[in-house]
Amino acid sequence: MSSIVEVRALTKRFDELVAVNDVSFSIEEGEVFGLLGPNGAGKTTTISMVSCLIEPTSGTIVVNGHDSAREPGALKAALGVVPQEIALYPTLTAAENLRFWGSMYGLRGDALKSAVADALELAGLADRAKERVEKYSGGMKRRINIAAGILHKPRVLLMDEPTVGIDPQSRNHILETVKDLNAAGMTVLYTSHYMEEVEYLCDRIAIMDHGVIIAEGTLNELRDVVGGMDVVAVKVAGVTSEVLERVRAIEGVEGVESVEDALEVLTRSSGSIMGRLVSTLESEGAHVTSVSVTEPNLESVFLHLTGKSLRD
Amino acid sequence: MRNLFTIAAKDTRIMVRDRAALLVMLAMPLGLIFILGSALGNVGEGDSLDAEVAIVNLDSGDTGERFVDGLTSAEEIDAVFNIHVRDDADKVRTEVERGDLTAALIIPKDLTDRITRGEPAPLEVLQDPGSAVIAGVWAAVVRAGVAQASAQIVAGHTLAEAFAAPLSAGPPSGADASNALPGASHGSPGETQELELDAVRVSELDVELEKEISMISFYAAAMSGMFLLFGGMFGAFSFVRERREQTLARMMSTPSSTAVIVGGKALGVMLIGVLQFLVLLAGTRLLFQVDWGSDVLAVVLVGFAEVLSAAGLAMALAALGKTERAIGGIAPAFIMLFAALGGAMIPAEQLPSWLLPVQVLSPVYWTVESFLELMRGGALADVLPNIGAVTAIGVVLLGFGVWRVRYE
Numbered sequence: 001m002s003s004i005v006e007v008r009a010l011t012k013r014f015d016e017l018v019a020v021n022d023v024s025f026s027i028e029e030g031e032v033f034g035l036l037g038p039n040g041a042g043k044t045t046t047i048s049m050v051s052c053l054i055e056p057t058s059g060t061i062v063v064n065g066h067d068s069a070r071e072p073g074a075l076k077a078a079l080g081v082v083p084q085e086i087a088l089y090p091t092l093t094a095a096e097n098l099r100f101w102g103s104m105y106g107l108r109g110d111a112l113k114s115a116v117a118d119a120l121e122l123a124g125l126a127d128r129a130k131e132r133v134e135k136y137s138g139g140m141k142r143r144i145n146i147a148a149g150i151l152h153k154p155r156v157l158l159m160d161e162p163t164v165g166i167d168p169q170s171r172n173h174i175l176e177t178v179k180d181l182n183a184a185g186m187t188v189l190y191t192s193h194y195m196e197e198v199e200y201l202c203d204r205i206a207i208m209d210h211g212v213i214i215a216e217g218t219l220n221e222l223r224d225v226v227g228g229m230d231v232v233a234v235k236v237a238g239v240t241s242e243v244l245e246r247v248r249a250i251e252g253v254e255g256v257e258s259v260e261d262a263l264e265v266l267t268r269s270s271g272s273i274m275g276r277l278v279s280t281l282e283s284e285g286a287h288v289t290s291v292s293v294t295e296p297n298l299e300s301v302f303l304h305l306t307g308k309s310l311r312d
Numbered sequence: 313m314r315n316l317f318t319i320a321a322k323d324t325r326i327m328v329r330d331r332a333a334l335l336v337m338l339a340m341p342l343g344l345i346f347i348l349g350s351a352l353g354n355v356g357e358g359d360s361l362d363a364e365v366a367i368v369n370l371d372s373g374d375t376g377e378r379f380v381d382g383l384t385s386a387e388e389i390d391a392v393f394n395i396h397v398r399d400d401a402d403k404v405r406t407e408v409e410r411g412d413l414t415a416a417l418i419i420p421k422d423l424t425d426r427i428t429r430g431e432p433a434p435l436e437v438l439q440d441p442g443s444a445v446i447a448g449v450w451a452a453v454v455r456a457g458v459a460q461a462s463a464q465i466v467a468g469h470t471l472a473e474a475f476a477a478p479l480s481a482g483p484p485s486g487a488d489a490s491n492a493l494p495g496a497s498h499g500s501p502g503e504t505q506e507l508e509l510d511a512v513r514v515s516e517l518d519v520e521l522e523k524e525i526s527m528i529s530f531y532a533a534a535m536s537g538m539f540l541l542f543g544g545m546f547g548a549f550s551f552v553r554e555r556r557e558q559t560l561a562r563m564m565s566t567p568s569s570t571a572v573i574v575g576g577k578a579l580g581v582m583l584i585g586v587l588q589f590l591v592l593l594a595g596t597r598l599l600f601q602v603d604w605g606s607d608v609l610a611v612v613l614v615g616f617a618e619v620l621s622a623a624g625l626a627m628a629l630a631a632l633g634k635t636e637r638a639i640g641g642i643a644p645a646f647i648m649l650f651a652a653l654g655g656a657m658i659p660a661e662q663l664p665s666w667l668l669p670v671q672v673l674s675p676v677y678w679t680v681e682s683f684l685e686l687m688r689g690g691a692l693a694d695v696l697p698n699i700g701a702v703t704a705i706g707v708v709l710l711g712f713g714v715w716r717v718r719y720e
Contacts, residue, residue: 048561051565052564052565053561053564053565053720054720073567073569074567076565076566076567077567079565081562081565083558083561083562083565084558085557085558086557087557087558087559087561087562088559089322089326089559091326091329091330092322092325092326096325100318100322101562101566103314103315103318104315104318104319104563104566104568105566105567106567148562
């Protein structure tokens with residue numbers, strides 16, 4: 001396979017703020033490549049530079065053989081972009097929106113008509129094509145937002161957090177759509193702060209934090225970063241910051257994350273710390289209802305690399 | 313390049329569905345034209361008007377005085393004219409030329425002496441160039457009065473010769489003068505007319521007379537000039553909304569160049585403005601019988617030039633305001649300022665003299681002046697410099713907008 005996206009030493013400064021710092025990655029044709037990181041990690045700035053929306057301070061971007069500095073038009077023609085915001089016209093119907101975006105990519109006549117029909121079918125909204133987008137639910141808008149990005153059958157699809165703020169049903173529909181598009185040969189650059197999505201979709205993943213890529217590889221390669229570690233998941237109520245500090249201080253604990261009424265503890269010796277973990281929690285007044293040991297995931301990797309949760 | 317039209321067509325479609333915008337761009341100007349035009353009357357075309365006229369009696373004898381009495385005492389004449397008896401002929405002449413008085417009659421100082429000697433006695437009738445119809449009626453009234461007086465003078469001469477008695481000419485009857493109106497002869501605008509009678513000659517002031525414009529026509533020109541700029545405000549709203557909702561960023565991520573995208577947005581404002589102008593043109597013509605003049609091409613070109621200004625204003629406002637709220641504050645202030653300077657609220661010539669040099673910065677000024685000129689019978693050649701001025705203002709505003717606007 002050959003690289004269809006090449007990003008080298010990409011940096012973007014906004015005055016004193018370095019939003020993206022010396023980022024490099026490449027995406028092979030037919031891959032789903034994930035950029036995972038918390039809000040503010042620099043994912044959107046990176047994707048904006050790749051789509052030529054903002055100019056890099058330094059570094060190079062080549063997509064489908066076209067350099068962003070020299071051939072932005074040709075580069076953009078090879079891309080489909082699904083922005084984080086629902087970038088549609090609410091007072092136009094879904095079909096009118098799609099016709100407009102298809103035209104912007106040079107589709108005309110029967111080719112446009114056919115592309116719009118296909119995109120509506122893919123979004124599962126063919127029967128509501130003549131309704132104004134303002135009347136759609138959030139999930140339906142998201143689906144049309146994606147459809148508008150794939151009308152012209154781009155070589156590479158950039159998707160920036162496409163599932164933010166939608167219901168589980170629409171989310172599943174979107175994830176399956178990405179799978180289908182990729183199965184049809186489309187290369188996808190997918191950014192998210194939901195590690196489950198990235199784990200489910202992506203062939204390779206780059207984890208970003210504070211504008212830099214802190215780890216990159218396949219899911220298994222990244223899991224190896226926390227190789228030999230387990231995640232002890234504790235269902236517990238009444239965890240305070242003081243309790244968290246006491247848990248962190250337990251010997252053998254590599255990291256702790258608190259998610260709603262549960263704790264996820266990263267450790268290389270789950271068997272030996274289990275008893276101390278539960279007794280520490282109980283002694284601090286927290287009420288433990290269950291304990292289980294699972295395989296590490298991307299959350300564990302991020303926790304291990306940064307000492308904080310993806311949700312922080 | 314084709315995407316320029318795609319963007320413009322999309323913006324037009326969105327605007328046509330925006331009821332608030334349609335209300336401001338179409339219903340408000342038509343409503344204001346109707347209200348202001350109706351409230352302020354149809355100057356020059358009405359049936360009963362208190363037209364301001366003056367009589368200056370310089371005659372040292374009693375003939376002039378009796379002539380004045382005849383005109384001022386007739387009820388029928390009083391219903392149409394508000395007659396002022398004045399002393400200073402030069403001042404009255406100036407006031408007529410300025411339009412403060414609709415018409416005037418100046419009776420020469422030797423009227424009685426000339427009549428006594430049996431010589432022609434010229435009366436001077438002055439007409440305001442901007443009030444041809446009413447001033448013409450005044451001239452007809454004077455002619456009728458003269459005809460009456462002349463007949464009596466001739467009769468007086470005949471009797472004097474027969475009985476060697478002194479001349480005695482009675483004043484003209486107001487009622488008679490008024491009755492004589494329908495048959496009175498009217499001079500053609502812009503021509504000097506002389507009416508030779510046996511003893512009295514009437515001459516009209518030789519002035520360039522223009523077609524009178526009704527108030528509703530004036531406000532049709534003024535409100536169209538002003539409200540076409542509101543298209544610019546909605547154009548700026550559209551640009552900022554696209555920036556906020558990321559559709560502009562999405563457009564920028566397509567292969568279309570920035571120039572095509574900005575050009576498409578500007579073309580959209582112009583397309584909407586053209587539609588707005590055509591609706592206003594047709595609406596004022598059909599609803600209020602506004603006569604925009606015979607040179608339709610010139611009227612349309614003036615409108616198009618103003619629409620270009622609106623597109624320039626849209627980009628300039630989008631550059632100045634970061635949000636729709638900010639533009640909602642700035643835009644009406646700009647437009648009202650342009651309208652006030654441009655004579656859309658009060659006639660431009662009534663503005664203080666120190667403001668006159670800045671009038672030229674207002675596209676509304678050039679547009680309204682052009683529309684009024686065409687309504688008075690002007691042609692394309694008369695308004696070409698104005699069209700050039702409006703276009704230049706539009707280009708400058710557009711240039712500033714493109715230079716300063718943010719796309720992210």
